[in-house]
Amino acid sequence: MTETLTATKVAVTRDDLIDFVYAEARMLDEGRFDEWLTLWATDGMYWMPLEWNQQDPILETSLLYEDQFMLRLRVERLNGARTFSQKPKSRCLHVLNRPDVDLIDNEAGRYKVVTRMIYVETRLDEQFELAITATHDLAWQDGLKITQKRVDILNCDAAFGNIQLLP
Amino acid sequence: MHYPETREAMAALVQPQQVHRDLYISPEIYRLECRHLFSNCWLYVGHDSQVPKKGDYYTTQLADQPVIMVRHTDDQVHVLYNRCPHKGTKIAIDRTGNTGKFFRCPYHAWSFKTDGCLLAIPLKKGYEGTGLDQAEAGRGMTPVGAVHNYRGFVFARMAPEGIPFDEFFGDSLSSLDNMLDRSPAGRLEVVGAPLRYMHKCNWKMLVENQTDTCHPMVAHESSAGTAVKIWESMDKPEGTPTPPAMEIIAPFMSPYEFFEKMGIRTWPNGHGHTGVHHSIHSKYSEIPGYMDSLIAAYGEEKAKAILGENRHNTVYFPNIMIKGPIQQLRNFIPLGADKTLVESWIFRLVDAPDELLARTAMYNRMINAPTSMVGHDDLEMYERAQEGLHSQGSEWVNVQRLYEEGEDFDEEAVLNGTTERQMRNQFHAWLKFMTAGMPPSTPRGKGATKEAAE
Ligand SMILES: [Fe+2]
Numbered sequence: 171m172t173e174t175l176t177a178t179k180v181a182v183t184r185d186d187l188i189d190f191v192y193a194e195a196r197m198l199d200e201g202r203f204d205e206w207l208t209l210w211a212t213d214g215m216y217w218m219p220l221e222w223n224q225q226d227p228i229l230e231t232s233l234l235y236e237d238q239f240m241l242r243l244r245v246e247r248l249n250g251a252r253t254f255s256q257k258p259k260s261r262c263l264h265v266l267n268r269p270d271v272d273l274i275d276n277e278a279g280r281y282k283v284v285t286r287m288i289y290v291e292t293r294l295d296e297q298f299e300l301a302i303t304a305t306h307d308l309a310w311q312d313g314l315k316i317t318q319k320r321v322d323i324l325n326c327d328a329a330f331g332n333i334q335l336l337p
Numbered sequence: 338m339h340y341p342e343t344r345e346a347m348a349a350l351v352q353p354q355q356v357h358r359d360l361y362i363s364p365e366i367y368r369l370e371c372r373h374l375f376s377n378c379w380l381y382v383g384h385d386s387q388v389p390k391k392g393d394y395y396t397t398q399l400a401d402q403p404v405i406m407v408r409h410t411d412d413q414v415h416v417l418y419n420r421c422p423h424k425g426t427k428i429a430i431d432r433t434g435n436t437g438k439f440f441r442c443p444y445h446a447w448s449f450k451t452d453g454c455l456l457a458i459p460l461k462k463g464y465e466g467t468g469l470d471q472a473e474a475g476r477g478m479t480p481v482g483a484v485h486n487y488r489g490f491v492f493a494r495m496a497p498e499g500i501p502f503d504e505f506f507g508d509s510l511s512s513l514d515n516m517l518d519r520s521p522a523g524r525l526e527v528v529g530a531p532l533r534y535m536h537k538c539n540w541k542m543l544v545e546n547q548t549d550t551c552h553p554m555v556a557h558e559s560s561a562g563t564a565v566k567i568w569e570s571m572d573k574p575e576g577t578p579t580p581p582a583m584e585i586i587a588p589f590m591s592p593y594e595f596f597e598k599m600g601i602r603t604w605p606n607g608h609g610h611t612g613v614h615h616s617i618h619s620k621y622s623e624i625p626g627y628m629d630s631l632i633a634a635y636g637e638e639k640a641k642a643i644l645g646e647n648r649h650n651t652v653y654f655p656n657i658m659i660k661g662p663i664q665q666l667r668n669f670i671p672l673g674a675d676k677t678l679v680e681s682w683i684f685r686l687v688d689a690p691d692e693l694l695a696r697t698a699m700y701n702r703m704i705n706a707p708t709s710m711v712g713h714d715d716l717e718m719y720e721r722a723q724e725g726l727h728s729q730g731s732e733w734v735n736v737q738r739l740y741e742e743g744e745d746f747d748e749e750a751v752l753n754g755t756t757e758r759q760m761r762n763q764f765h766a767w768l769k770f771m772t773a774g775m776p777p778s779t780p781r782g783k784g785a786t787k788e789a790a791e
Binding site: 218220221228229230231232233234235237239240242243244246247250252253254255256327328329330331332333334 | 528529530531532533534535536537556558559560562563564566567580581582586678681683691694695698699701702703706707708710712713714716717718
């Protein structure tokens with residue numbers, strides 16, 4: 171164990187990855203969006219496909235495929251004074267299943283974690299739930315950073331009303 | 338409120354500068370719209386690239402009517418009511434598929450050719466001597482009144498008799514033509530599934546919003562205004578590429594003057610568009626190789642004319658809009674007085690560079706998804722209006738911006754881009770097609786007799 175540490179300098183463990191995913195969900199639930207933005211790699215992308223098993227985020231419609239500029243816009247909009255659809259504000263809750271760590275490659279500094287969860291969002295008298303699978307691609311860049319978060323909604327082909335926060 | 342099915346009763350709801358709130362909130366008016374308005378108009382069904390091979394089908398809704406669009410053995414696209422003539426079972430419920438040479442009802446195995454004709458019934462001797470060939474059930478699946486395939490876009494009129502396709506759309510087809518001509522091959526293909534966005538509001542709110550040029554800088558300040566602010570505050574070393582969000586979302590923040598000068602054109606029968614002279618799509622970056630391929634296909638003059646049009650939103654009355662420069666079509670499917678399913682479809686320009694499709698897909702998700710920041714604020718406004726209209730503060734919705742005495746909606750007109758003339762044009766068409774099959778007024782005494790009988 172000590173040998174691995176000196177060889178690669180990075181020794182991210184299964185627990186580190188699972189803790190990361192839980193911490194990310196908690197930031198969203200508590201509305202700590204500015205802190206949440208610091209979890210991302212500068213070229214990190216948030217992808218929410220429209221179709222089941224969708225492979226192409228560029229040449230097909232997705233629900234979301236957002237770079238850091240868009241995510242920052244989203245966060246600043248949520249805090250804005252004239253954000254009418256957020257008067258009053260929505261709240262959300264991520265109820266996580268135990269994350270599956272699918273890849274730990276400390277040599278390359280690459281990791282993949284797959285987490286099933288129930289996402290709940292509410293505003294005024296409305297509340298809805300989504301069953302989702304979140305796939306985090308992480309990289310070691312002086313700390314763990316998200317290079318891609320893919321969120322697959324179980325009923326992605328259903329008609330939705332507003333989904334205003336981030337599953 | 339009970340409404341007799343007469344021209345008189347409907348006309349009382351539409352005044353030159355205002356319309357009655359029951360057009361938005363009355364379940365009875367919605368039922369009358371389904372029976373009359375949506376039946377008498379030409380509605381968009383789907384695109385023929387969704388059913389490329391014989392036997393391919395696509396199921397959808399025309400207002401409250403479930404239908405199947407199917408490619409028949411003669412290669413023509415047919416539109417049939419999605420109902421078995423026997424017990425009413427929906428024949429197909431998956432959104433797309435291939436049925437081969439015939440449909441087979443999963444309940445009792447009655448089968449039908451893909452033009453709807455009855456093909457076979459198991460144990461048919463049970464109907465011998467019962468006169469099935471005279472019965473409605475014996476005629477097979479019912480086709481809609483009329484179908485027209487315009488350069489791949491399939492429209493249907495449910496009423497068997499009524500206005501012909503060319504007369505209904507007239508010169509408004511120039512917007513569809515421009516969207517198609519942007520493909521060097523003159524052809525579009527549907528890409529993927531549509532965004533499906535449920536709105537708890539009346540369908541007309543969405544249609545009116547398409548030419549409502551006084552709302553973007555207000556309702557969308559939180560997204561477009563914030564995008565501009567972030568971009569201005571950022572450190573931008575030379576060569577920093579403009580984020581796509583700036584190209585797509587920021588123009589929503591343009592000042593009133595920009596929208597005034599863009600112009601609005603209205604056509605007869607409720608059609609119209611914003612962006613006569615320029616639009617929020619005018620300043621999109623050039624895509625390498627695209628102009629060359631258009632020039633090769635059309636010659637320089639026509640190619641420049643095609644890209645010189647930057648029409649913003651074109652409304653095809655009653656319930657779709659298209660965006661030519663973006664190759665997008667949005668279908669506002671009315672499911673109730675206060676329930677509208679919005680489907681946003683995108684198209685590939687056949688033989689054009691993929692970068693155009695990438696921009697189209699991006700626009701679709703950034704502006705029209707249930708997860709879109711721009712969509713959130715629009716839906717918030719519609720739903721607040723749907724609730725607010727129930728108040729007794731007033732029974733009327735105002736549409737009088739830039740109203741002119743004696744407006745003639747049977748004439749094409751180009752006006753200041755902030756006029757609400759296109760909304761008035763839609764209500765004029767609403768009344769026309771709502772009442773096309775209605776008597777002028779209730780015959781004297783008839784209403785009284787009916788009441789007495791009840
Ligand atoms: Fe809008």
